[in-house]
């Protein structure tokens with residue numbers, strides 16, 4: 001697994017680099033992944049990016065070849081989008097107030 005980072009959307013805030021458990025992301029004028037082969041697809045960086053600049057490539061078991069996962073934050077809500085290889089998109093919304101309620 002690995003990610004792609006949009007240099008056009010990235011504002012170099014560094015939030016993705018802070019949360020990456022493998023210290024794989026570096027930031028200069030924009031963020032970039034230094035060793036993509038070491039990414040294990042936790043999606044922390046995708047969720048944390050305030051600009052929706054990161055997309056995670058999904059394996060065949062989670063979206064199929066060419067599928068990509070992105071996220072958009074809206075307060076307590078995170079809107080996850082899976083872009084399928086056939087062009088269709090599935091969106092799942094998670095409310096952190098509910099998921100952290102127990």
Ligand code: SF4
Pocket residue numbers: 002003019020021022023024025033038039040041042043044045046056
């Ligand atoms: S998906 Fe996880 S391991 Fe991969 S770059 Fe993002 S934070 Fe790091």
Ligand code: SF4
Pocket residue numbers: 005009010011012013014015016017027030031048049050051052053054
């Ligand atoms: S969190 Fe998003 S905007 Fe911030 S450095 Fe990473 S990719 Fe760029």
